[in-house]
Amino acid sequence: MLKAVKKKRAYEDIVKQIRHLIEKGKLKRGDQLPTERELSETFKVSRATVREAVFSLETMKLVSRRQGDGTYVIASSEEALVQPLAASLFHEKDDLIDIFHIRKIIESEVAQLASENATPGEINELEDILKEQEKEVTNGKNPIQTDTKFHHLLARMSKNRILERLLLALFDLLSKTREKYLQTEERKKKSLHGHLNILAAIKNGNGRAARQAMRRHLEDVEDILFKKKGEVRKE
Numbered sequence: 001m002l003k004a005v006k007k008k009r010a011y012e013d014i015v016k017q018i019r020h021l022i023e024k025g026k027l028k029r030g031d032q033l034p035t036e037r038e039l040s041e042t043f044k045v046s047r048a049t050v051r052e053a054v055f056s057l058e059t060m061k062l063v064s065r066r067q068g069d070g071t072y073v074i075a076s077s078e079e080a081l082v083q084p085l086a087a088s089l090f091h092e093k094d095d096l097i098d099i100f101h102i103r104k105i106i107e108s109e110v111a112q113l114a115s116e117n118a119t120p121g122e123i124n125e126l127e128d129i130l131k132e133q134e135k136e137v138t139n140g141k142n143p144i145q146t147d148t149k150f151h152h153l154l155a156r157m158s159k160n161r162i163l164e165r166l167l168l169a170l171f172d173l174l175s176k177t178r179e180k181y182l183q184t185e186e187r188k189k190k191s192l193h194g195h196l197n198i199l200a201a202i203k204n205g206n207g208r209a210a211r212q213a214m215r216r217h218l219e220d221v222e223d224i225l226f227k228k229k230g231e232v233r234k235e
Contacts, residue, residue: 002042010045014053015060022062022073033063033071096174097226103170104218106163107151111198111214112207113158122157126199129153133195137188150195190220 002017021027034042039050054071057063062075114122133146148171155164194217201209 011053115210
């Protein structure tokens with residue numbers, strides 16, 4: 001499963017092999033990596049090289065070192081594919097207004113494709129998520145998890161793996177912004193209302209209406225986060 005690596009930039013080869021195993025599901029979330037000594041012997045490199053590789057994997061949010069316990073996989077196979085993509089395409093220093101513009105393009109297309117490709121089971125799952133979100137809003141909780149599940153399911157329903165990965169990458173980058181947006185009761189209710197409109201269009205099999213509903217939903221978010229605050233584009 002693992003093999004010796006070339007000496008030149010060996011830590012990169014180690015990262016590549018371990019990431020590949022996570023992507024293929026051979027290493028799963030919660031699995032413990034071999035010890036530093038075992039990895040050193042397997043790859044035929046120094047422990048310093050192994051530590052450099054593990055640090056790189058930590059930076060990519062694929063593994064986590066637990067003091068006195070070992071190193072564990074913390075990413076799923078899907079996240080292992082998305083994290084490098086997010087790192088290469090998007091950066092925290094990027095203008096959030098530009099990122100939201102891309103999100104409107106991607107998620108509007110996702111909503112239309114989801115409407116065209118939705119199965120009855122997936123529509124039921126969407127309804128269950130929104131019922132859960134409505135309970136959270138009613139009880140004054142932050143519905144960030146159900147909000148995320150709703151958008152992730154739509155991405156999966158699009159049946160386009162590239163769009164799904166792009167969307168997951170964007171969501172990873174915007175996690176803090178999205179959580180901040182859902183702080184007030186008014187915003188929580190507005191977000192739920194937007195989701196219900198998207199669901200209604202998908203249930204009717206109206207791809208164009210689903211695209212428009214998604215765009216309106218994201219424009220509402222954008223308006224609150226940027227325009228009302230008078231945020232200006234970076235030069």
